[in-house]
Amino acid sequence: xxxxxxxxxxxxSPNPFxxxxxxxxxxxxxxxxxxxxxxxxxxxxxMGLPVVNSSSRYAGIDFGDxxxxxxxxxxxxxxxxxxxNLKELEExxxxxxxxxxxxxxxxxxxxxWHRVVKDAxxxxxDGLELNFGCPHGMCERGMGSAVGQEPDVLKLIVSWVMEVAxxxxxxxxxxxxxxITDSAIAAKEGGGNAISLIxxxxxxxxxxxxxxxxxxxxxxKGTNGGYCGPAVKPIALNMVRNxxxxxxxxxxxxxxxxxxxxxxxxxxxxxxxxxxxxCTAVMHYGFGIIRRLTSGLSDYMDSKGFANVSDMxxxxxxxxxxxEDLNLNYNVIAEIDNKKCIGCMLCYxxxxxxxxxxxxxxxxxxxxxxxxxxxxxxxxxxxxVCPVEGCITMVESKSNTGFESWKDRTASxxxxxxxxDPLAGGLSHRVTEIEKALRKMx
Amino acid sequence: xxxxxxxxxxQEFEKNFAPINPPMDQTQAMVESSRCLFCFDAPCIKAxxxxxxxxxxxxxxxxxxxxxxxxxxYESNYFGNACGKVCPVDxxxxxxxxxxxxxxxxxxxxxxxxxxxxxxxENEIALFKPGELNKKRVAIIGAGPAGISCACELRxxxxxxxxxxxxxxxxxxxxxxxxxxxxxxxxxxREAEFLQKQLGFVIKYNSPVSKYEQFKKLENEYDxxxxxxxxxxxxxxxxKGEDLENCIGAVEYIEDxxxxxxxxxxxxxxxxxxxxxxxxxxxxxAARMGAERVWLSYRRSRADMPAYGFEYELxxxxxxxxxxxxxxxxxxxxxxxxxxxxxxxxxVDGKVIVKKDEIFTIECDMVIKATGQEKQNVLxxxxxxxEFDANGKTIIDSESFRAVNxxxxxxxxxxxxxxxxxxxVAEAVMAxxxxxxxLSKEMNQ
Numbered sequence: 001x002x003x004x005x006x007x008x009x010x011x012x013s014p015n016p017f018x019x020x021x022x023x024x025x026x027x028x029x030x031x032x033x034x035x036x037x038x039x040x041x042x043x044x045x046x047m048g049l050p051v052v053n054s055s056s057r058y059a060g061i062d063f064g065d066x067x068x069x070x071x072x073x074x075x076x077x078x079x080x081x082x083x084x085n086l087k088e089l090e091e092x093x094x095x096x097x098x099x100x101x102x103x104x105x106x107x108x109x110x111x112x113w114h115r116v117v118k119d120a121x122x123x124x125x126d127g128l129e130l131n132f133g134c135p136h137g138m139c140e141r142g143m144g145s146a147v148g149q150e151p152d153v154l155k156l157i158v159s160w161v162m163e164v165a166x167x168x169x170x171x172x173x174x175x176x177x178x179x180i181t182d183s184a185i186a187a188k189e190g191g192g193n194a195i196s197l198i199x200x201x202x203x204x205x206x207x208x209x210x211x212x213x214x215x216x217x218x219x220x221k222g223t224n225g226g227y228c229g230p231a232v233k234p235i236a237l238n239m240v241r242n243x244x245x246x247x248x249x250x251x252x253x254x255x256x257x258x259x260x261x262x263x264x265x266x267x268x269x270x271x272x273x274x275x276x277x278x279c280t281a282v283m284h285y286g287f288g289i290i291r292r293l294t295s296g297l298s299d300y301m302d303s304k305g306f307a308n309v310s311d312m313x314x315x316x317x318x319x320x321x322x323x324e325d326l327n328l329n330y331n332v333i334a335e336i337d338n339k340k341c342i343g344c345m346l347c348y349x350x351x352x353x354x355x356x357x358x359x360x361x362x363x364x365x366x367x368x369x370x371x372x373x374x375x376x377x378x379x380x381x382x383x384x385v386c387p388v389e390g391c392i393t394m395v396e397s398k399s400n401t402g403f404e405s406w407k408d409r410t411a412s413x414x415x416x417x418x419x420x421d422p423l424a425g426g427l428s429h430r431v432t433e434i435e436k437a438l439r440k441m442x
Numbered sequence: 443x444x445x446x447x448x449x450x451x452x453q454e455f456e457k458n459f460a461p462i463n464p465p466m467d468q469t470q471a472m473v474e475s476s477r478c479l480f481c482f483d484a485p486c487i488k489a490x491x492x493x494x495x496x497x498x499x500x501x502x503x504x505x506x507x508x509x510x511x512x513x514x515x516y517e518s519n520y521f522g523n524a525c526g527k528v529c530p531v532d533x534x535x536x537x538x539x540x541x542x543x544x545x546x547x548x549x550x551x552x553x554x555x556x557x558x559x560x561x562x563x564e565n566e567i568a569l570f571k572p573g574e575l576n577k578k579r580v581a582i583i584g585a586g587p588a589g590i591s592c593a594c595e596l597r598x599x600x601x602x603x604x605x606x607x608x609x610x611x612x613x614x615x616x617x618x619x620x621x622x623x624x625x626x627x628x629x630x631x632r633e634a635e636f637l638q639k640q641l642g643f644v645i646k647y648n649s650p651v652s653k654y655e656q657f658k659k660l661e662n663e664y665d666x667x668x669x670x671x672x673x674x675x676x677x678x679x680x681x682k683g684e685d686l687e688n689c690i691g692a693v694e695y696i697e698d699x700x701x702x703x704x705x706x707x708x709x710x711x712x713x714x715x716x717x718x719x720x721x722x723x724x725x726x727x728a729a730r731m732g733a734e735r736v737w738l739s740y741r742r743s744r745a746d747m748p749a750y751g752f753e754y755e756l757x758x759x760x761x762x763x764x765x766x767x768x769x770x771x772x773x774x775x776x777x778x779x780x781x782x783x784x785x786x787x788x789x790v791d792g793k794v795i796v797k798k799d800e801i802f803t804i805e806c807d808m809v810i811k812a813t814g815q816e817k818q819n820v821l822x823x824x825x826x827x828x829e830f831d832a833n834g835k836t837i838i839d840s841e842s843f844r845a846v847n848x849x850x851x852x853x854x855x856x857x858x859x860x861x862x863x864x865x866x867v868a869e870a871v872m873a874x875x876x877x878x879x880x881l882s883k884e885m886n887q
Contacts, residue, residue: 064476064504342543345482367485367540387479388544 002301004294006040006309008275009168009194009252011100011127015040016309017265017293020256020277021104021129021172024287026078028088032095037287038294041100043196043277046077046131047085047116048106048143059205059215059225071229071280072205074216076137077106082116086123093124100126102170106134106143110160117164127167130158130192132183133174133199135226145199148174151186158190170254173197175232175239184243188251195243196254196277198236200226229280233258237271241320244272260289262296269309270316324406331397332378334358334371340391343367347382347392355381357431375429445761448708448732455704458730459622462756463527466550466557475504478549481540486551489538491868492519496535496551503558511558513569520591520871523563523633524616525864526556527625530719532752534864563632568640573600578881581606581664582643583651586614587863588670588854588870590634590643595874597641601881604664605643608650612638614672615855616863618697621723623730627700654824661849665884666877669852670870673860674816679715683773683782684811692716692724692812699727709808712736713782714762715770716812717747722757724810729760736762737804741769741787741794769794771801773809781805818856825850842876843869851877 004015018041019025019034026045034042053075061070078085092101103120105128107113117128132154134144147153154171161169171187173180175198184195202224205215214222236257243249255273259265260281268276281289297309306312336347348369351359358375359382362368383392409415416423431437449455466474478500486496495514502511515522531537531552539548562569578601582589585607593603611617612634617627638645651657660667676691678684688709690698699706708731714724717740728736738757740747743766747754758764767787774781782804786797822828822836827848829837836857837846843853853873854866 065473066476342540343481343485344479344540346479349482 002298002306003308004040004298004301006274008254009127009170011041011102011168012098013040013100013275014098015294016269016275016297017041017290018043018100018102018254018275018277019282020279021046021102021131022279022283023073023075024279024282026080028092031088031092031101034282034287034290035092035096035099038290039099039287041102041126041275043102043104043129044078044085044089044125046104046106046134047082047120048077049108049112050081051076051079051137053079054218056216056218060229061205061231068229068280068284070205070227070231071283072200072203072216072225072227074136074218074223074225077131077134082119086119089120089123089125102127102129104129104131104172106131106138108141108143113157113160114164117161121165121167125167127170128161128165129170129172129196130161131172131199132157133172133197135174135176135200135202136224145174145176145202148172148183148199149177151182154183155186155190158187158192162191168193170194170196172199172256173239174199175235175257176202179242180239181242181246181249184246184249184251188249192251194252194254195249196256197243198232198239198257200228201232201235203227228258230258230260230264233260233264233267237267240268240273241271241317244314245317245320260284262293262300265293265297266300266312267316269312270314271320272314272317274310274313324410326405327403328406328409329402329404330400332380332394333373333376333397334378334382335393335395336369336371336382337391337393338368340388341368342388342391344387345369346385346387350381350385355379356429446730446732449704449730451704455622458732459727461527461626462623463550463553463556465560466553471503471554471557474550475500475554477541478504479540485538485540486535486549489534490518491534491862491864492525492871493868494518494522494535494555496555499558500549500551500554503554508558508561509567509569512562512567515555515559516562516569519864519867520594520637521587521613521616521633521863521867523556523559524587524613524625524630525867526552526554526559527629528616528620529862529864530750530752533750559633563636566636566639570594570598570637570640572597572641575602576600576885578602578665578885579604579663580666580668580877580881581660582668582670583660584608584614584670584672584854584856585612585634585645585647586670586672586854586866587616588672588856588866588873589614589668590637591867591870592668592670592851592853592874592877593643594637594641595871596877597643599874599878601877603643605645606649606651606660607645607647610647612645614670618700619693619720620700620863621696621727622700622703623726652821657825664849665881666849666851668870668873668877669822669850669856670854670866671818671821672815672855674818674821676811677814677816679770679811679813681770681772683775683779686773686775686779686809687777688775688779688807689773689809690811692720692810693815695724695810696720696727699731706731707808708733709779709806710734711804711806712808712810713770713784713804713806714738714810714812716740716814717742717749718812718814719749719753721810721812722749722753722762724812725757725762726760728808728810729757729762733808736760737765737806738762739765739768739770739782739784741767742789743767746789769796770809771796771798774803779807779809782809815860817859822852822856839876841872842879843873844876844880849880851880 021043031042057075060068063069103125132148138144139146171192173183253273254275255268256277265276348359358372359369386392480497499511499514535551536548541548582605585605613630617630712728712733768784772783785801788795851873853869
């Protein structure tokens, strides 16, 4: 059995699954319930000067009949008095000494930072997370993402915290920047012990088209909120990877952004995260999802022979390269399994109109399409739209030879240099039967 | 033994005849419509006689555009709601769904279709406007699916349309001939009213057209006449005892149940003769009317039975007992049906041979004949100019549905020998186009 225990910048946890700072960590009651269910750690909902919240607060994006593919909130940091939060934190630690509780903090002045850091540590927090990410409500007051977007300010505030902190300090970054590594480097330079990313994206979730108001609606008006949930995972993964690969950072990364199942968690870990934080999935399904997360991760590690989580951290980073390092001599071609094909012809429509006209349909009334190999560029589109498991596969071309990247070709001068260069990759791609495009016009 | 007690009031009747495809709510419609793959050149469209753009209307449901969805449906099929409920979807659209190839449940197209159609009917959202009056008048005989569809199409072209209907309510067999668990009378009538309100055709009820002078009068008053009168009464079996009370035709029985509901006459022990879809319906309905036993006598084997598989399954579900390879010889009784004598049969070289020495008797108090309906040739023959081929079929132009050399157009069951509502609608719309071409030519001359 794989060992799920981790040590994140000195914070020990029974497993890498932490509740992210947010509504599920609003109270001691919730966090105790979560630990009881099996969660490894929890980042307390951001504490600071208590706020007043609006009603309503959340909005979701559905995809077909799938609810909350994306999610957004305009809720602010904790609206509860600091002393209530800290008293409950103390209580949680009494019941669950093995489960790390991280205090998420957001205040304004140096004095306030010193005060809350000390208070949190005194209450028993195992670590501190500095919320420099919140992109709504707080940033207008000069906090949250307003800090995260200014590396110099971020660095300064981290250094204030480091003046008094005795527990590990995690700096939570905002994705609302051009290059997140700038913020991560500032966090390191300020003395932070780890980074966590991503916080939510500034967003408008949708518009009530009957009343001309953005969601979520508060008494006929709306405002921008913070976007998260499964839909943001790909962007979060890339940001985690950028920070993990940067030679100037070298801090442990806690991965956040749309983690909904064990596979998402594994992906974040393979991209360099050593813990993952979850919020939206818990808001959707409750704390019980932890059983699926831990068993999925554990089974995966057993099947791959990883004894510890740390063995797999960043395993996919060496295969995550720049475009110019990809092998341009490598070709794949789509292959349709006629026996599995159900004749929906989605691949035909996709390739014909959306790609490279490399799929044909039989003239004998058959609904099983065929690949026109000479037109197939191996783009994957057909296999992505195919609704049948394993029906369209991308097969390595038999004529593949050697390795040559764009970098190599640039070095040897083997690249297109003029607008009509015969070295153009799509030189042979020209459909000449124009009349087929003009059926209605005829 | 059937599971149903004889219904003694409206509520019990409705319980026994509860819809087999109940309406979807918004959540069900959302989940189901989201499953659709949106196939290219979708096979479901090709399987629909009216060629409804099914993936389009489904996508319109899943994106919250129910009015647009209903428009997609009604543009192709004026009986959108009825067809969603009544069509044999297993052999049409749903049977063609590609999910059948992966043993996945096909999309419930029929129920989705009714979901969108019901929305515009209940909210009285008009989809059509009549065309500008072109001063031509068309008479339509029969307010069934064919007649009403033809009327709708012609009104959109700008023709004045009067429908002459023998009965006192619209939609023909949709109301009178379809089992209540498929569509209720109210649902059928509301759809007709929905169309009539938007398009303003006139229906003259209790106005049968059957006499030579009547046809002549119509010919004088109207520029074209459409005939959509369906089929006639149940064909006689030509056996002894057929005139006994409680020996009735299936179409007549089904109509009786549809109109009189729990007050309809029904037997305790019922024998249904026939192997078509009407026989299955009649047998199912007899069981739901509380018969203790219902037998189904068909002269050939299960494999030869023309009824759709799912219709037979429906009948079996309510404990109808099949008597394959049997044939009625005589109905016994003194004034009322008391028993039926059936002879076993054997099929030799495609011919049914009756084993007369093995005849047996079943005690019963009702015999329902589902042996097909009479053609309307006697009636059609009185119209000047109507010609019939060697098989007795009216000679028509296959595209315009025009009876050769006349101003009559004819479509639906009366010409196709008895098919689905959806076929009648498809044919009638083609006939309306035929009428429009025919009269446009006249107008241009």
